[in-house]
Amino acid sequence: MAAKSCQDGHPAEAFGWAARDHSGVLSPFKFSRRATGEKDVAIKVLFCGICHSDLHMIKNEWGISSYPVVPGHEIVGQVTGVGSKVEKFKVGDKVGVGYMVGSCQSCDSCHDDLENYCPETIVTSGGKYHDGATTYGGFSDIMVADEHYVIRIPENLPLDAGAPLLCAGITVYSPLKYYGLDKPGMHVGVVGLGGLGHVAVKFAKAMGIKVTVISTSPKKKQEALEHLGAHSFLVSRDPDQMQAAMGTMDGIIDTVSTMHPLFPLIGLLKTQGKLVLVGAPEKPLELPVFPLITGRKIVGGSSIGGIKETQEMIDFAAKNNITADVEVIPMDYVNTALERLSKSDVRYRFIQFPAQWNLPQ
């Protein structure tokens, strides 16, 4: 890490890839990161997953992006430096950073280990630090983060296939626990077999839950059943299959990234069943009320998880040999990868490969 000052006025020279506009195309980007503060951890980024939220942000589909956007919030790396008051980490440790790098640390949510619901959560990519500086994500060579928001990676967890757990993993683990869908013998549906969906199947299975995948892609059936070990598979666009499964599920984790009908999913729930939305489509979904009223059913949402729970999730994953299925790619493949992700053409998470991070001179 260079000590001289560079482009954005911070001392640590960094390079990565950034979107400059909503075209969806990334290109090399030189910037800088802050000096390692007394509670900060400096990290050499080793692997970074590509989440569909990155795609939403790159294309400004949520209307909140401020360019340049350096995406990436499924970051795994190695500690290269620690501030004088850092207690949890030392140089050489394997660590992760997820969707969040800051919060107010004084509100009720922060006190309850739910920093993810703090009104002042600072997101890892495309957010603002308290001093107004933009947050740049993990599609870059180095990170600097407050140790509170850094996760310890257990020794036996592969670094590449473990990276997606930092966002995809916690985003499905947290609602399974919070909504009480983690009891052995329960039946849970997972809608959308993408990055989040495939790890949801793995966590649910490890909890002893019967899992049904609900997908628009009939071609994913064999792999869902034979490789991921789902108990059954429904094609959501096949009314006969959906009809046959009506009223059978205790809960559903919906990971779909775009507009889709909720009515058929609510029909799959038992009386008092819970539909939990974690996918974040750019427009509001239509919510039919009558099937909720007549079945006392619940529709809820969930956003990533707090830091304590994220550590718990990573430790649970390591203990149960849960990792993501990944396609490790060189950095200069990223634009093709984003295009493929937009077409659900990935099994099931792209991971950036660090050796390729160097900028063309």
Ligand code: NAP
């Ligand atoms: P992904 O890998 O693209 O998976 C999404 C899946 O949704 C696809 O694989 C596809 O599965 C299904 N799908 C796509 N288009 C569809 C359509 N028109 N109708 C029905 N299903 C469709 O994305 P991801 O990374 O898992 O992320 C999923 C969503 O979760 C994104 O919106 C992302 O922003 C959001 N997210 C939220 C949180 C949170 O904290 N709540 C955290 C991370 C991500 P099939 O082929 O099986 O149908």
Ligand code: ZN
């Ligand atoms: Zn994500």
Ligand code: ZN
């Ligand atoms: Zn707070």
